[in-house]
Amino acid sequence: MLPAIPVFGKEISPEQALEYIDPAAKKIMSDVALNAARSKGATYTDVRVGRYLNQYVVTREDKVENIVNTESYGIGIRVISNGSWGFAATDKMDKDSIAKAAELAVTIAKENARLLREPVKLAPQKGYGEVSWKAPIEKNAFEVPVKEKVDLLLAVNDAAMKGGADYINSILFAVNEQKYFASTDGSYIDQDIHRIWPTFFITKIDKATGKFETRNALSAPTGKGYEYLNARPQDKIQTASGTLYKGRYDMLEDATQGARQVGEKMKAKSVEPGKYDLVLDPSHLWLTIHESCGHPTELDRVLGYEANYAGTSFLTLDKWESKKFNYGSKEVNITADKTEVGSLGAVGYDDEGVKCGKWDVIKDGILVNYQAIRDQAHILGLNASQGCCYADNWSSVQFQRMANISLQPGKAKLSIADQIKNVEKGIYIVGDGSFSIDQQRYNFQFGGQLYYEIKEGKIAGMLKDVAYQANTQEFWNSCVAICDQSDYRLGGSFFDGKGQPGQVSAVSHGSATTRFNKVNVINTARKI
């Protein structure tokens, strides 16, 4: 589930964020933990020395509201003892404190062993020795002066205000995870991961009626560096709604068109409820994929490990075993991928030292696989983990998190204009909006940013008060056409929430513009 935006860590100066801790020092700390845990009776141990950096530049209209640099640095130690998991974490990085945390992890494991039904069974994993992985970014956002970021956001705000917006809030988030993983399997893995998300929220108010409308940025959070903000001509797609972005983002241009579009939203026609053919842009569809395919194919949900919080899944093991469960139409091919360049989920190795890869989840509409980690792999008859383990901090215990789950583009040539041309009565939806789905992922409701009525193959103007409700399986079986590779784009979330205590993870979802037939659309206007 996607929660409100949280803030983590402690504040630091911008220059502190450029310091990098020597892997040799991290290896020494890790060995202290590995040895201490083993001496107390652990049969398996993994250690994560993590330094998590966040930078937020927050502005509104002509003002800088906040510039925050946070750092969270510490060590998390996970052990198996007496067949049970135990975990402890500390931000005191001296040898005694690390050894004490390792001992606490073992104590917890032993205490909990009486609550087990069967011992933890880990899929085999070879040690990789001392290896490293770095995100292939072009420009580290933390090296860009804060002033340059402030100037960009204030220019964005100015463009929106000049375009008729009453208010704009704009934010630039940058994240750097410096993660070191060591385990008793013999891996010492150093990774440097970067993410960036520029976004804004425009509001326009009609003082005479007291009504207001909003338009959020059409950017995507990505696993890229600051180059994401340097859009080239090939990164732009011109459509009936305006410019859409592929690969890189022009924030200034989007704020300008956003101010115009929020004005159009004020005057838009309120939707007539009923069945419509929906043409969904990737800037919108990523969230539907995330909720209705990403989450129900997480094996921990299928098995019941999330029953008390995020929920379980309608994609039960019997449906997978049958090899003929029609999740969607034959057009629907969905992959899990932890390697896609520029995606939020891309890493070299997951947080239990497994090298990452790509696999099919839905093939020609049929459920063929899930997303699993080491202690679940045996349930699927796999002899290796799929590399989906992640912890959002050194102080959080790692568990199964979503890989990038993406809808593959259609094989036949098909453009956005072709999709619209083929629809008699429909709605073209751009951008993500309101979202909600049940705990087994059957029933969902989504809104968007921009809704365009399609009449007899042509855009007939903007609509408002739109949300669609559907059943996941019916919805994906109503998928009839997907644009080709040239329209494939990534959307995603910085803050996918799961687990207790709650953790967030960042994940991307790719798709091309896709058509779904006869989906139920409701009108959301009310009076209070």
Added chain:
Amino acid sequence: MPILTKAEAKALLTKVLSYSKAEQCEVNLNCSDSGNIRYARNAVSTSGGISANSLVVSSAFGKKLGTATINEFDDASLEKIVRRAEELAQLAPENPEFMPFLGPQEYGADSPTFSPATAAVTPKDRADAVQASLKEAIDSKLNAAGFLSNSIGCSAMMNSKGLFAYNTSTDVAFNITVRTDDGKGSGYATRGYNDFSKLNAKADTAIATKKAMSSITAKAIEPGKYTVILEPTAVAVMLENLFFSMDARQADEGRSFMSKTGGKTKLGEQLVDERVNIYSDPWNPELPTATWSGDGRPQEKVNWIEKGVVKNLYSSRYWAQKTGIKAIPFPGGAIMKGGTKTLEELIKGTEKGILVTRLWYIRTVDPQTLLLTGLTRDGTFYIENGEIKFPVKNFRFNESPIIMLNNLDEIGIAERTVSAESEANYLLPPLRIRDFTFTSLSDAV
């Protein structure tokens, strides 16, 4: 690090301030020790113990503010962090909305937020509680998944204007889902306490067990407008979206459900049924919260909605000064005044209706009307002639808490409850509401 006493915190913060050369300096200290245990499929899954502390130094020159943080408390580190905050302040852009730090404040009596019983909890205590919960579910041949956490924390702040504040707190959270093996029944219970000795994991598991067993064979009934009884945890997830939206600036700027035409707001107007009274009170013995906010403002008893009329909105100090209102901070907890009837009595007084025990995945659809969507979960029942007749399939709803509180039928006895969405604790009654809008059915159990 052990929790610092008031005198120790005062000495530490005084030392930090002694290094300051800024025009103004403010220091915030937070320390916490926590532990948790999670279980599912009738066995423990993950579990942990976490210790983390931080000291935040904010230095200001004019309207320029710099902030830096550290978790090492030796003299050299403390002086270094003060220098760093000052360097950052000199480099920062001027913030026209910067407000000078507050001088000394009166916080009234300490609130009973700290419980020694919780401070003494060990990994064994947590495992014992979970064992009792598991036994209850396993004895009923059902499947349990739950979470238990406890924490102890201290917070303190001091500034160069003479303000000093200190608090210690303990928290306990327990929630449990019990499901039938065939996946046709599911029940839930959630509790929040300051005092671990109040926790009865076995009894709470029994509640979830009963709901799981009685929710199998759910029938599908048509979506539409129904009289509903919302249990307190379902009330929490609806009303907290109202609490989160009572910001004065948003209302004044015309972008809130509180806004009216011409830049006016609904402050002082009848917004909901006159039986609705919502307030916050840091000293409430059932829901004690800190007597000061993070920026040093006192948390006082505040009436937010009195007899259905909006009495106060919370606000930043900057906005309050600009608009000439009292700068009331966002409260630590919210309370809705209860009635005298139990949940059972509310059910008895219902001719036809639906009992909603939990609502889930609540999101705003339209901030203008506070229209929310979400679903029922873990036990939804049809009531006829004052009795629960049968379980019903889950619904999606689209409803505004404002419309809901205008369609108020009856208020039950308030109790401490927890939002399964935000995990915040509240003191709320069960409510009977007319014409609650369900828009579709869900197959989820």
